[in-house]
Amino acid sequence: MPDLRSLEVFYWVARLKSFRRASEKLNTTQPAVSQRIAGLEQELGVRLFDRASRGVSLTGKGLELLSYAERMLLLRTEMMAALAEPAALSGVVRVGVAETIVHMWLSRFVERVHAVYPSVTLDIDVDISPNLRDALVAHEIDLAFLLGPVSDPRMANAELARYPLAFAARPDFPLPPDPVPVSALIATPIITYPRTTRPYLALKDLLTRADLPPPRLYPNASLSTIVRMTLDGIGVSVIPPVVIARELEEGLLRLVRSEVDLPDLVFTATYPVAPDNMLARALAEIARTIAAENHAETASVIRQSYRKGS
Amino acid sequence: MPDLRSLEVFYWVARLKSFRRASEKLNTTQPAVSQRIAGLEQELGVRLFDRASRGVSLTGKGLELLSYAERMLLLRTEMMAALAEPAALSGVVRVGVAETIVHMWLSRFVERVHAVYPSVTLDIDVDISPNLRDALVAHEIDLAFLLGPVSDPRMANAELARYPLAFAARPDFPLPPDPVPVSALIATPIITYPRTTRPYLALKDLLTRADLPPPRLYPNASLSTIVRMTLDGIGVSVIPPVVIARELEEGLLRLVRSEVDLPDLVFTATYPVAPDNMLARALAEIARTIAAENHAETASVIRQSYRKGS
DNA sequence: AGAGGTTACGGGCAGCGTAAGGATC
DNA sequence: GATCCTTACGCTGCCCGTAACCTCT
Numbered sequence: 129m130p131d132l133r134s135l136e137v138f139y140w141v142a143r144l145k146s147f148r149r150a151s152e153k154l155n156t157t158q159p160a161v162s163q164r165i166a167g168l169e170q171e172l173g174v175r176l177f178d179r180a181s182r183g184v185s186l187t188g189k190g191l192e193l194l195s196y197a198e199r200m201l202l203l204r205t206e207m208m209a210a211l212a213e214p215a216a217l218s219g220v221v222r223v224g225v226a227e228t229i230v231h232m233w234l235s236r237f238v239e240r241v242h243a244v245y246p247s248v249t250l251d252i253d254v255d256i257s258p259n260l261r262d263a264l265v266a267h268e269i270d271l272a273f274l275l276g277p278v279s280d281p282r283m284a285n286a287e288l289a290r291y292p293l294a295f296a297a298r299p300d301f302p303l304p305p306d307p308v309p310v311s312a313l314i315a316t317p318i319i320t321y322p323r324t325t326r327p328y329l330a331l332k333d334l335l336t337r338a339d340l341p342p343p344r345l346y347p348n349a350s351l352s353t354i355v356r357m358t359l360d361g362i363g364v365s366v367i368p369p370v371v372i373a374r375e376l377e378e379g380l381l382r383l384v385r386s387e388v389d390l391p392d393l394v395f396t397a398t399y400p401v402a403p404d405n406m407l408a409r410a411l412a413e414i415a416r417t418i419a420a421e422n423h424a425e426t427a428s429v430i431r432q433s434y435r436k437g438s
Numbered sequence: 439m440p441d442l443r444s445l446e447v448f449y450w451v452a453r454l455k456s457f458r459r460a461s462e463k464l465n466t467t468q469p470a471v472s473q474r475i476a477g478l479e480q481e482l483g484v485r486l487f488d489r490a491s492r493g494v495s496l497t498g499k500g501l502e503l504l505s506y507a508e509r510m511l512l513l514r515t516e517m518m519a520a521l522a523e524p525a526a527l528s529g530v531v532r533v534g535v536a537e538t539i540v541h542m543w544l545s546r547f548v549e550r551v552h553a554v555y556p557s558v559t560l561d562i563d564v565d566i567s568p569n570l571r572d573a574l575v576a577h578e579i580d581l582a583f584l585l586g587p588v589s590d591p592r593m594a595n596a597e598l599a600r601y602p603l604a605f606a607a608r609p610d611f612p613l614p615p616d617p618v619p620v621s622a623l624i625a626t627p628i629i630t631y632p633r634t635t636r637p638y639l640a641l642k643d644l645l646t647r648a649d650l651p652p653p654r655l656y657p658n659a660s661l662s663t664i665v666r667m668t669l670d671g672i673g674v675s676v677i678p679p680v681v682i683a684r685e686l687e688e689g690l691l692r693l694v695r696s697e698v699d700l701p702d703l704v705f706t707a708t709y710p711v712a713p714d715n716m717l718a719r720a721l722a723e724i725a726r727t728i729a730a731e732n733h734a735e736t737a738s739v740i741r742q743s744y745r746k747g748s
Numbered sequence: 749a750g751a752g753g754t755t756a757c758g759g760g761c762a763g764c765g766t767a768a769g770g771a772t773c
Numbered sequence: 774g775a776t777c778c779t780t781a782c783g784c785t786g787c788c789c790g791t792a793a794c795c796t797c798t
Binding site: 129130131132133170171172173174189192193196199200203204206207208210211212213214215216 | 439440441442443480481482483484499502503506509510513514516517518520521522523524525526
Binding site for chain 1: 777778779780
């Protein structure tokens with residue numbers, strides 16, 4: 129009788145339409161997948177895949193089996209979530225994280241996860257949101273904390289928090305008095321998120337006027353470098369104030385009011401909808417809690433900084 | 439992650455409330471069961487059974503798991519039934535058979551099963567119906583063809599056929615002309631089914647009258663011996679005419695009409711309702727077909743015999 | 749003492765990974 | 774020749790069975 133492992137392998141081959149990709153997803157080798165599928169086909173006496181030169185596709189029987197496999201894997205996942213002791217859950221979860229999150233609460237998240245699921249290992253991958261999104265759809269990571277919901281139907285999004293964006297500068301950085309007009313901002317180097325990200329695109333849109341020269345945007349893939357450059361007086365930065373709470377507190381940076389209405393940064397926990405990603409869902413829930421806690425803690429600091437700046 | 443084998447072992451321990459009995463049901467050893475349950479408890483980090491000196495009982499978590507285990511095993515069974523090639527199904531099915539069935543169509547049943555499910559092995563156990571019923575509830579057999587439905591809620595019954603009972607005797611056996619009165623029957627040795635069976639009890643009931651001496655019933659556990667004894671003129675037998683179709687055909691025996699209204703023998707295919715007995719259900723269905731074919735073939739012979747006898 | 753479950757230990761086999769093979773573009 | 778799946782083969786580790794042990798009645 130087929131066991132769940134075989135059905136799991138089958139499920140991923142069916143979904144990824146490739147033995148090789150399934151083997152990668154399952155952290156095993158391609159021949160191992162081949163064997164499992166061959167075994168399954170023999171046990172059932174049925175051909176499950178049509179092997180074409182380019183990729184494989186399900187046969188009719190295979191399609192039927194897929195529905196059973198999905199239901200059984202889902203049932204097992206539910207079962208584990210319902211009655212396994214959290215401490216007994218183990219495994220590796222590959223998490224992709226936008227750098228902003230690292231600066232805000234990632235370490236607390238890791239601690240909390242370790243406390244609740246001591247046998248779970250986190251593989252953490254810090255990258256910009258567009259890359260994380262690609263990694264998600266390619267099943268290279270199991271969970272991501274990134275900018276904005278991913279609008280793929282196979283992805284589940286849970287909003288973590290909205291962080292306002294703001295202009296920040298050294299207190300002695302030469303600027304007209306608040307609120308700073310767009311014309312002045314365009315003349316000033318603005319350091320911010322990398323070229324392919326949402327905030328960069330939004331900013332470029334807001335500051336591009338047909339009648340004025342293009343803005344001087346300095347995209348930067350490293351948030352701490354953005355902060356460093358701002359501290360060094362190279363320009364004004366556009367970042368969420370929560371990231372520079374300490375610098376604001378100590379008066380090393382100030383928030384700058386302007387005529388421009390910057391959009392909020394919306395971070396979501398995003399993970400693929402699959403019958404075996406219970407841990408991803410559970411970790412997303414933990415992230416939501418941590419993000420909420422963090423938000424409550426930092427809110428007052430930010431309000432205070434705006435008062436100082438004006 | 440727990441596999442289906444562990445859940446299957448768990449299911450049977452839970453149902454039979456004993457490690458040892460589960461090991462017997464699963465054709466394995468008791469320590470193997472112990473280990474599997476221990477492994478399952480460790481994987482989930484949860485105690486599943488309370489081990490008392492006399493038997494084991496489910497804990498709360500165990501009860502929860504049982505529901506999942508049942509659903510998953512049922513799903514697997516459905517899956518196999520839905521899309522496995524019959525030739526790929528293999529296993530041993532222990533079948534208990536009432537002797538009457540052996541004389542009627544058992545060999546054809548075995549052939550048919552072998553043709554449809556070449557990899558299935560049948561373990562055939564011939565015994566009287568009350569013993570078969572006990573074996574069923576004790577899970578010593580997976581399927582039985584026996585007399586009358588078994589009214590246990592955990593058993594599924596499928597009616598195979600109704601065979602009329604009749605009195606049969608040697609043509610030269612001294613009897614009053616048909617219809618033979620009860621008084622004559624009581625004075626005659628009557629050879630029939632064993633003491634604990636339905637037909638014996640029914641017959642005893644019908645022939646016991648307060649005003650007459652008790653009937654002379656010769657119970658016999660072997661149907662062929664009953665026939666032999668009847669052929670030898672030891673007495674009148676009460677058996678289904680279909681069993682002696684050949685003897686009737688050849689004029690070695692005749693059917694005797696009487697004032698007594700003998701009940702029909704109702705044979706059913708009976709099997710325990712369990713999430714893993716798909717084969718039992720499939721074989722019961724085959725049996726139903728075979729019984730119907732047999733009924734059609736023999737009906738005319740029987741009608742003819744009554745005409746000869748009268 | 750006997751029934752029932754656990755622990756200890758040795759052997760067999762399933763399933764994995766490495767490596768070579770074959771088909772199709 | 775590149776890509777992708779299959780076949781061959783040796784090895785590891787799991788799981789089973791035997792046997793000894795523990796506990797409760």
